Amino acid sequence: MGYRTNVVTPAAKHKQYDVIVVGSGAAGGQTAYTLSMEGAKVLMLEAGRNYVPEHETPMFQTPDQAPLRGAATPEKGFGFYDATVDGGWTVPGEPYAQSTDDPRGRFAWWRSRMLGGRTNHWGRISLRNGPYDFKPRGRDGLGFDWPISYDDVAPYYDKVERLIGVYGSSEGLENTPNSPEGCLLPPPAPLISDYLVQQRARRLGIPIIPGHRAVLTQQLDYKRSPALLHPGNLKAQKIIAAHMQQRAACFWATDCGRGCSIRANYQSTTVHLPPALATGNLDIVTDAMVSQVELGPDGLASGVKYIDKISGKERQAGARVIVLAASACETVRILLNSKSARFPEGLANSSGKVGRYLMDTVGSSLRGQVPLLESLPPQNEDGASGHAFYAPWWGYQDQQKGRLGFARGYHIEFGGGRRMPDSGTLRGLERLTHGSYGKKLKDDARRYYGSFVGFAGRGEMIPNEKSYCEIDPSVKDKWGIPVLRFHWQWSDHETRQAAHMQKTFAGIIEAMGGRVMGAVQTDGAEAISPGGFIIHEVGGAMMGASPQTSVTNEWCQTWDVKNLFLNDGAVFVSNADKNPTLTIMALAWRASDHIARLMRRREL
Amino acid sequence: MTDRRTTIKWMLAAAASMPLLNQRAVSEEVSAWLPAANGYGGDPELTKQYRPGDVWPLTLSAAQRRTAAALCNVILPGDDRSPSAESVGVVGFIDEWVSAPYPRQREDRPIVLEGLAWMDAEALLRFEKYFAELDEPRQHAICDDICYEPNAAAKFARAAGFFARYRDLTVGGYYSTPAGHQDLGYIGNVPLSRFDGPPVELLRKLGLGPEPA
Numbered sequence: 001m002g003y004r005t006n007v008v009t010p011a012a013k014h015k016q017y018d019v020i021v022v023g024s025g026a027a028g029g030q031t032a033y034t035l036s037m038e039g040a041k042v043l044m045l046e047a048g049r050n051y052v053p054e055h056e057t058p059m060f061q062t063p064d065q066a067p068l069r070g071a072a073t074p075e076k077g078f079g080f081y082d083a084t085v086d087g088g089w090t091v092p093g094e095p096y097a098q099s100t101d102d103p104r105g106r107f108a109w110w111r112s113r114m115l116g117g118r119t120n121h122w123g124r125i126s127l128r129n130g131p132y133d134f135k136p137r138g139r140d141g142l143g144f145d146w147p148i149s150y151d152d153v154a155p156y157y158d159k160v161e162r163l164i165g166v167y168g169s170s171e172g173l174e175n176t177p178n179s180p181e182g183c184l185l186p187p188p189a190p191l192i193s194d195y196l197v198q199q200r201a202r203r204l205g206i207p208i209i210p211g212h213r214a215v216l217t218q219q220l221d222y223k224r225s226p227a228l229l230h231p232g233n234l235k236a237q238k239i240i241a242a243h244m245q246q247r248a249a250c251f252w253a254t255d256c257g258r259g260c261s262i263r264a265n266y267q268s269t270t271v272h273l274p275p276a277l278a279t280g281n282l283d284i285v286t287d288a289m290v291s292q293v294e295l296g297p298d299g300l301a302s303g304v305k306y307i308d309k310i311s312g313k314e315r316q317a318g319a320r321v322i323v324l325a326a327s328a329c330e331t332v333r334i335l336l337n338s339k340s341a342r343f344p345e346g347l348a349n350s351s352g353k354v355g356r357y358l359m360d361t362v363g364s365s366l367r368g369q370v371p372l373l374e375s376l377p378p379q380n381e382d383g384a385s386g387h388a389f390y391a392p393w394w395g396y397q398d399q400q401k402g403r404l405g406f407a408r409g410y411h412i413e414f415g416g417g418r419r420m421p422d423s424g425t426l427r428g429l430e431r432l433t434h435g436s437y438g439k440k441l442k443d444d445a446r447r448y449y450g451s452f453v454g455f456a457g458r459g460e461m462i463p464n465e466k467s468y469c470e471i472d473p474s475v476k477d478k479w480g481i482p483v484l485r486f487h488w489q490w491s492d493h494e495t496r497q498a499a500h501m502q503k504t505f506a507g508i509i510e511a512m513g514g515r516v517m518g519a520v521q522t523d524g525a526e527a528i529s530p531g532g533f534i535i536h537e538v539g540g541a542m543m544g545a546s547p548q549t550s551v552t553n554e555w556c557q558t559w560d561v562k563n564l565f566l567n568d569g570a571v572f573v574s575n576a577d578k579n580p581t582l583t584i585m586a587l588a589w590r591a592s593d594h595i596a597r598l599m600r601r602r603e604l
Numbered sequence: 605m606t607d608r609r610t611t612i613k614w615m616l617a618a619a620a621s622m623p624l625l626n627q628r629a630v631s632e633e634v635s636a637w638l639p640a641a642n643g644y645g646g647d648p649e650l651t652k653q654y655r656p657g658d659v660w661p662l663t664l665s666a667a668q669r670r671t672a673a674a675l676c677n678v679i680l681p682g683d684d685r686s687p688s689a690e691s692v693g694v695v696g697f698i699d700e701w702v703s704a705p706y707p708r709q710r711e712d713r714p715i716v717l718e719g720l721a722w723m724d725a726e727a728l729l730r731f732e733k734y735f736a737e738l739d740e741p742r743q744h745a746i747c748d749d750i751c752y753e754p755n756a757a758a759k760f761a762r763a764a765g766f767f768a769r770y771r772d773l774t775v776g777g778y779y780s781t782p783a784g785h786q787d788l789g790y791i792g793n794v795p796l797s798r799f800d801g802p803p804v805e806l807l808r809k810l811g812l813g814p815e816p817a
Contacts, residue, residue, distance in 0.1 A: 049647070056650060056651065057650070057651075061650070061653075062780070062781070064692075064780055064781040067656075067659050068697075068704060068709070069776060069777060071776075073704075073709075074706060074707065075645060075648075076646075085647050088646070092646065190801055191802065192802045192806070195802075195814075196810070196812055253794055253795050258650075372810060378789030379802060379803070380791050380792045380796065381802075382792035418788075419792070420785070421779040421780055421785055421790055422780050423776035423777065425776075425780075426775050427772050427775070428772065430751075430753070430768060436751070437680075437747060437771060438680075438681055439683055442680060442681075442686070442787065445775065445779065445787075445788060446789070449779075450788075
């Protein structure tokens with residue numbers, strides 16, 4: 001297949017590059033997009049293979065067309081049709097190490113070795129951080145404050161929402177920002193189960209409002225948005241207007257986690273990279289596994305070393321500016337592996353903070369079965385593939401009064417409905433059927449299908465000293481690159497929050513007249529998902545106001561090496577309950593604007 | 605996980621009171637040994653159609669498949685609305701499952717193989733025929749004793765554990781097919797020009813609908 005070659009663009013089209021971007025996901029895609037639109041010559045290096053969603057996405061395949069009816073295996077951890085290539089919790093030949101055998105001290109790291117990275121399969125949930133989320137220490141004395149406020153990032157949230165397409169609504173709730181008129185697409189129609197959760201949860205004082213996801217519920221505003229995205233840049237406006245018209249609106253079928261061949265949701269490969277390539281300013285080399293950033297005699301980053309995975313040979317590429325956007329942990333790994341006389345503890349690590357304050361999201365889930373939803377007439381409930389509604393955190397006032405026993409909030413994602421049945425949909429039915437089989441079981445399956453509602457909490461973790469990563473002293477991957485070793489510990493703030501999630505979910509299920517499937521886990525340490533499981537890892541090279549206590553400034557620019565930028569989740573100072581991807585893109589755009597500004601001023 | 609020795613001891617205990625035990629049923633069919641095979645790797649082609657056996661070889665014997673088919677069809681028989689489990693390929697799916705080179709499937713393999721052998725041993729013990737040769741009332745007589753773990757007699761506990769697992773596999777294999785989708789009234793997986801959500805009359809009947817914020 002032609003698209004399985006490692007140079008997406010003709011090799012060495014440009015002899016010299018202004019910027020090297022390492023990684024092609026949300027951060028790398030946004031960085032390459034912004035800078036190539038601004039006229040910079042950009043070389044993108046991606047560790048995985050080329051990936052072409054238009055050809056490779058299994059859009060309408062049913063489970064019976066896949067091995068094992070599509071069930072998850074270690075090689076396809078989220079199921080056969082999930083848009084992850086050569087990845088998952090383990091990547092053959094590319095291990096990572098743990099500091100302990102205690103499951104509670106371990107961290108699981110989901111990677112994806114493909115162009116676009118994890119943006120091809122992600123949940124598309126796109127929530128803005130609120131004003132509190134940038135200044136959490138100011139509110140409760142825990143963790144750290146960002147060197148920027150919501151107002152600094154808001155214009156970039158506006159831009160990202162307009163560019164990638166995010167549905168949602170503005171409800172004016174506490175620390176749950178509104179988007180300006182014209183930024184959001186209309187939310188999709190809710191399902192019956194959504195309405196039921198809304199009605200009953202509200203009786204418990206839990207707000208249920210439209211979710212925000214990067215799915216086109218209608219075509220993007222290609223007439224108005226281009227001028228707002230790229231004021232004064234007619235070439236960029238023309239390119240993005242054309243690409244907005246090439247993206248189809250959602251046709252309300254097939255799960256977003258498979259990716260989308262009609263480009264109706266956000267993935268870097270369908271949204272950021274095509275217009276960036278259309279500028280003629282971007283080259284992409286895939287199967288290029290970056291091992292380190294090289295430091296020149298002038299104290300500036302001079303380029304990167306990478307392994308060409310096809311030939312196994314080490315290669316080098318140089319540019320005026322180096323941007324790491326390899327995902328929080330991989331970016332940390334590259335820095336820590338870039339040792340020199342000047343930076344014996346790793347590049348840009350004079351603060352000693354590289355690898356520190358790794359965060360994930362607090363996760364816990366519970367499922368209920370609801371008699372009111374049994375035996376409903378058939379209807380198509382594929383919708384926008386979930387998250388029509390959600391519950392933003394509602395406990396700010398209680399927390400300020402010290403009533404909850406944990407400091408930070410969570411939001412609730414939930415879903416029910418008559419989704420495409422797969423090999424697990426009706427598993428474990430005997431608890432309801434008391435072991436029926438034969439014609440009775442068929443009747444029972446018809447009765448119970450569509451009557452389940454699942455709840456998942458997504459909560460804020462406060463950064464702590466015991467959750468970090470470092471280079472393992474002995475283990476190397478198959479390319480000879482030293483690997484990360486993880487350390488992990490939840491604090492009581494997180495485990496109590498997880499226990500609160502369980503009680504809340506049970507309360508909603510009961511309020512729906514339903515019964516909890518499985519057990520309500522009141523021990524928070526048992527209720528909480530292991531570190532890394534929510535795949536929202538951020539931090540490890542946080543931004544800050546001082547070179548002594550942080551790795552980068554507010555522009556993702558490392559304090560130690562002024563032409564080295566960390567544009568991904570590594571710079572996160574806190575990890576709000578809001579899913580990080582939208583904020584990663586907003587910060588990457590903001591940093592890229594700054595890079596372009598400095599290059600124009602010849603300061604880079 | 606059970607080793608082979610335990611399995612055979614368990615089988616012989618069951619066999620001790622069998623007047624017409626066919627030894628072949630016990631000795632040849634309970635092997636949990638699985639030939640080495642590769643999975644589909646981290647980058648399989650996703651848009652092609654796979655059938656059981658395409659990626660790794662199937663391993664059930666003809667006799668095992670006969671028992672497997674009979675039990676599938678007891679669990680999900682054909683009726684006026686939809687076909688039987690066997691006729692939508694569930695036996696192939698179960699063979700693929702127990703032959704797969706992944707940890708979860710390897711855990712299931714001895715459970716399923718021993719369980720299928722138990723079904724035949726029990727059928728021989730009670731009725732002097734293999735399970736697949738029994739009429740429906742006799743098949744049900746055995747299944748009724750093992751179909752719900754909490755109610756199963758102690759001597760049937762292990763077989764009931766097998767039945768629960770086998771029923772889940774059968775249900776999973778069945779309702780993930782287009783025929784299973786149709787039976788459940790799943791009518792999605794088709795492109796729509798618009799999505800309006802549930803009909804207003806249905807919402808009203810359920811006492812639900814858009815609420816002011």
